[in-house]
Amino acid sequence: MRTRFGNAVVHDGVTLAVERGEVFALAGASGCGKSTLLREMILLQRPDGGSIRVLGTDLEGLDEERALALRRRWGVMFERGGLFSSLTVAENVELPLREHTRLSERLVSELAALKIALAGLPADAARKYPAELSGGMRKRAALARALALDPELLFLDEPTAGLDPLSAGGFDELVRRLKELLGLTLLIVTHDLDFLWRVADRVAFLVAGRVVGIGTMEDLSHSEEPLVREYFHGPRGRAAKEQPWNPR
Amino acid sequence: MNEELRADVRVEGGTVRCIGTWTASELGGVDRCLPRLALPSRGDVVVDATGVHAFDLAGVWMLRSAVRALEERGQRADLRIRPEHAGLLEMVSALGLSAPPVEAPPTPGLLARVGASTLSIGRESIGVLAFLGHSARTAAHGFTHPALIRWRAVLHNVQAAGFDALPIVGLLSFLMGVVIAYQGGTQFRRYGANIFVADLVGFAMLRELSPLLTAIIVAGRSGSAFAAQIGTMKVTEEVDALQTLGISPTALLVLPKVLALAIALPLLTVYADAAGVLGGMIQARAELSVSWSDFLDRLVKAIHLKDYLVGVGKAPVFAGIIGSIGCYHGFQVSADAEGVGRRTTTSVVHSVFLVIVVDALFSVAFSVLGI
Numbered sequence: 001m002r003t004r005f006g007n008a009v010v011h012d013g014v015t016l017a018v019e020r021g022e023v024f025a026l027a028g029a030s031g032c033g034k035s036t037l038l039r040e041m042i043l044l045q046r047p048d049g050g051s052i053r054v055l056g057t058d059l060e061g062l063d064e065e066r067a068l069a070l071r072r073r074w075g076v077m078f079e080r081g082g083l084f085s086s087l088t089v090a091e092n093v094e095l096p097l098r099e100h101t102r103l104s105e106r107l108v109s110e111l112a113a114l115k116i117a118l119a120g121l122p123a124d125a126a127r128k129y130p131a132e133l134s135g136g137m138r139k140r141a142a143l144a145r146a147l148a149l150d151p152e153l154l155f156l157d158e159p160t161a162g163l164d165p166l167s168a169g170g171f172d173e174l175v176r177r178l179k180e181l182l183g184l185t186l187l188i189v190t191h192d193l194d195f196l197w198r199v200a201d202r203v204a205f206l207v208a209g210r211v212v213g214i215g216t217m218e219d220l221s222h223s224e225e226p227l228v229r230e231y232f233h234g235p236r237g238r239a240a241k242e243q244p245w246n247p248r
Numbered sequence: 249m250n251e252e253l254r255a256d257v258r259v260e261g262g263t264v265r266c267i268g269t270w271t272a273s274e275l276g277g278v279d280r281c282l283p284r285l286a287l288p289s290r291g292d293v294v295v296d297a298t299g300v301h302a303f304d305l306a307g308v309w310m311l312r313s314a315v316r317a318l319e320e321r322g323q324r325a326d327l328r329i330r331p332e333h334a335g336l337l338e339m340v341s342a343l344g345l346s347a348p349p350v351e352a353p354p355t356p357g358l359l360a361r362v363g364a365s366t367l368s369i370g371r372e373s374i375g376v377l378a379f380l381g382h383s384a385r386t387a388a389h390g391f392t393h394p395a396l397i398r399w400r401a402v403l404h405n406v407q408a409a410g411f412d413a414l415p416i417v418g419l420l421s422f423l424m425g426v427v428i429a430y431q432g433g434t435q436f437r438r439y440g441a442n443i444f445v446a447d448l449v450g451f452a453m454l455r456e457l458s459p460l461l462t463a464i465i466v467a468g469r470s471g472s473a474f475a476a477q478i479g480t481m482k483v484t485e486e487v488d489a490l491q492t493l494g495i496s497p498t499a500l501l502v503l504p505k506v507l508a509l510a511i512a513l514p515l516l517t518v519y520a521d522a523a524g525v526l527g528g529m530i531q532a533r534a535e536l537s538v539s540w541s542d543f544l545d546r547l548v549k550a551i552h553l554k555d556y557l558v559g560v561g562k563a564p565v566f567a568g569i570i571g572s573i574g575c576y577h578g579f580q581v582s583a584d585a586e587g588v589g590r591r592t593t594t595s596v597v598h599s600v601f602l603v604i605v606v607d608a609l610f611s612v613a614f615s616v617l618g619i
């Protein structure tokens with residue numbers, strides 16, 4: 001797969017496959033092209049070369065109707081939330097349900113409350129506007145909205161960026177619960193090493209638009225590739241691995 | 249195959265049978281018919297959901313609501329589902345307990361809203377006064393220490409607000425002159441008083457229309473730009489950064505802009521005067537057969553210095569109004585997506601409103617003073 005913005009080549013020769021039911025992470029330093037790749041997977045951007053298949057459907061040449069059908073099967077959590085600032089949290093979560101299902105008002109608001117609770121938010125957060133929430137709560141609200149239509153596939157863009165360690169830890173737990181209980185497949189763009197160690201099944205490591213390693217965290221940490229070693233064996237990399245509580 | 253996908257629920261004797269795909273997109277029909285379903289009214293009920301081959305949270309929630317409805321009536325409900333869905337049911341049951349339905353807060357009555365409006369107007373007025381006071385103090389400090397004024401920023405704003413506006417101000421003023429000459433000319437022609445079109449164009453443009461038109465254009469162009477620039481800086485925490493670096497945002501952001509407008513607007517007004525008179529002159533020549541020299545002769549006789557000065561003298565006042573309002577609204581921008589846009593629009597509306605009101609006041613004052 002290739003992507004170019006003018007003369008800047010963002011990706012060149014990226015190939016990867018994600019299995020159903022796994023937590024797959026795209027990792028790498030800032031500017032390596034992982035967010036762009038994510039945007040291409042969710043139909044926000046078109047690659048200049050190569051192809052992407054999501055849930056068995058090729059993304060190239062999709063008509064409006066089929067694109068919509070596909071969009072209803074996945075949920076996206078944006079890095080800065082993407083919550084609609086003029087709607088309360090509850091209204092944000094209810095929006096996809098209102099748009100794409102024909103359920104009654106009461107059921108829609110009950111289901112929204114359920115998703116808000118699932119994302120770990122207290123009940124009174126539902127009536128608040130996004131500007132009134134802290135950063136961690138805003139991310140959870142964005143996650144609740146991504147889960148509104150019970151998607152099979154969840155895309156998370158830097159879910160733990162800017163979160164304090166406690167909130168970030170809570171997020172790790174949440175992601176694991178979603179995978180186990182709902183059987184979700186998750187594709188997560190992150191550079192949070194703790195998160196990668198605790199949650200990711202497999203990781204694709206990107207450097208300057210190329211995949212330099214794919215595998216479990218264990219595999220990658222033993223990789224001979226110099227760029228991968230730099231990432232994993234720098235001081236923070238080692239610290240993240242050697243946590244005594246690391247369940248892996 | 250289609251039958252299998254449709255979500256359905258039926259009552260057969262003492263059993264409620266659920267079949268199909270119980271997911272959010274398919275449940276519309278079930279949601280509608282469930283309240284009307286003739287559930288057995290006595291005794292134990294078996295809720296058999298083993299015929300459902302796919303559940304999502306919505307489906308499980310619905311099932312659970314039905315079960316709870318039965319239990320609230322005092323009946324026992326024996327729920328059967330496929331083992332692979334048991335975990336989902338457990339999770340929803342646990343969550344459901346902690347997710348009471350969200351109640352909307354009551355909408356405030358008319359009186360409450362009037363009260364809230366009044367209070368917010370009061371608060372905003374206090375904010376405006378505070379802003380003006382602070383700006384005036386900074387300006388006074390600047391005048392006593394001219395070396396501290398950021399002349400580069402002033403000149404940059406003079407270019408942006410003044411020089412770059414020359415084409416649009418020139419064009420619109422020219423057209424206004426043409427329109428005035430045309431409208432007045434049709435009346436003058438009736439009495440053979442064509443030459444007085446010069447008086448009309450001169451008085452109208454120099455005293456009223458040029459200053460007003462120029463101020464409105466500049467309010468739309470530059471007033472909104474000030475609000476948007478400062479507003480965006482506020483949202484991105486740049487204003488906070490300035491303060492922590494010991495640089496007064498008022499001195500860096502507000503003062504150069506207002507000063508630049510105070511320099512540029514009078515100059516633009518003079519330029520607009522010339523363009524408007526030119527437009528009137530061309531129209532007079534074209535439609536009313538007033539030659540260039542006749543027109544200019546008459547203009548010089550009819551217009552006095554005070555007419556010119558009245559027009560140009562209003563410009564600094566307008567500049568102060570436009571600059572202050574634009575900057576004030578910029579600082580008031582809130583952190584949401586609509587904030588910058590809303591405040592930019594408000595600043596233009598307020599500026600134009602105040603400019604026209606002050607212009608009217610000037611007219612009254614001048615007529616009283618006989619100027």
